[in-house]
Amino acid sequence: MMPVDHLLILGAGLFVIGFIVVTTRKNAIAVLIGIELMLNAANINLVVFSRFDPDFLQGQVFALFVITVAAAETAVALAIVLKVYRHFKTADLDKISELRG
Amino acid sequence: MEWGTTIFYVFGAITLLSALFILFTRNILYAAFSLILTFVGVAGIFVLSGAEFIGVTQLLVYVGGILVLIVFGVMLTNRVKGQKVVSPVYQKFVGSIVGIGLFMLLMKGILEANFGAMQWMKTNEQQTSLKRFGMTLMTDYVVVFEVIGILLLVALIGAVYMAGKRKGVNDAS
Numbered sequence: 001m002m003p004v005d006h007l008l009i010l011g012a013g014l015f016v017i018g019f020i021v022v023t024t025r026k027n028a029i030a031v032l033i034g035i036e037l038m039l040n041a042a043n044i045n046l047v048v049f050s051r052f053d054p055d056f057l058q059g060q061v062f063a064l065f066v067i068t069v070a071a072a073e074t075a076v077a078l079a080i081v082l083k084v085y086r087h088f089k090t091a092d093l094d095k096i097s098e099l100r101g
Numbered sequence: 102m103e104w105g106t107t108i109f110y111v112f113g114a115i116t117l118l119s120a121l122f123i124l125f126t127r128n129i130l131y132a133a134f135s136l137i138l139t140f141v142g143v144a145g146i147f148v149l150s151g152a153e154f155i156g157v158t159q160l161l162v163y164v165g166g167i168l169v170l171i172v173f174g175v176m177l178t179n180r181v182k183g184q185k186v187v188s189p190v191y192q193k194f195v196g197s198i199v200g201i202g203l204f205m206l207l208m209k210g211i212l213e214a215n216f217g218a219m220q221w222m223k224t225n226e227q228q229t230s231l232k233r234f235g236m237t238l239m240t241d242y243v244v245v246f247e248v249i250g251i252l253l254l255v256a257l258i259g260a261v262y263m264a265g266k267r268k269g270v271n272d273a274s
Contacts, residue, residue: 025188036167
């Protein structure tokens with residue numbers, strides 16, 4: 001068994017990588033990829049701590065719900081990205097600035 | 102070192118290396134394919150942590166579903182022939198500084214907390230069974246389970262409705 005600390009550090013690393021991807025990319029799909037990484041990092045932490053809770057398994061149940069919501073979120077986000085691309089002819093988030101005052 | 106631990110570290114290395122590749126590549130398609138490796142690594146970690154069902158669900162939903170959606174999204178939003186699908190990177194410096202700072206903060210928190218030394222960590226650790234998980238999901242959490250199913254259905258119908266072409270609506274105005 002891997003020590004808990006190493007797994008938590010792995011989760012932290014994944015989360016930070018996802019965060020940097022979200023903040024530094026311009027393309028909407030790349031930003032979505034970063035969000036998926038962050039959700040996975042959260043799931044790792046939930047599952048790791050669920051190991052010490054064998055009677056109730058709340059961490060695993062919550063991880064399952066996180067996966068489901070992530071699937072729904074990706075589907076809706078991609079639909080919005082497609083619509084935005086059809087309207088503005090670009091998926092570049094910096095060029096979609098219609099609401100800028 | 103025993104076999105299980107070695108495999109654990111191998112999956113961890115796969116996850117971290119492919120995530121770093123996503124960070125450093127500019128080609129979105131390469132990033133999407135590297136994301137498959139990340140998900141497989143995370144699924145392996147889930148299975149080895151005693152959460153077999155979550156690992157299988159991870160493989161089915163992420164690798165089988167979300168990845169296909171993302172690749173289709175890349176295909177449908179970047180229709181320039183003969184050109185690589187690259188995403189420009191901006192504010193590289195500020196982003197990395199904030200990211201590294203956040204990582205340092207999380208590391209400090211994890212190392213200071215020293216979870217391994219807590220008493221309930223040592224006493225309670227044991228294998229969980231799939232039967233137990235199914236019973237918990239269908240008794241204690243059955244309402245949440247149903248609600249999440251309805252949420253998924255609504256989200257999928259909404260996504261299809263939004264992305265589909267409707268008559269009488271001018272898109273490229």
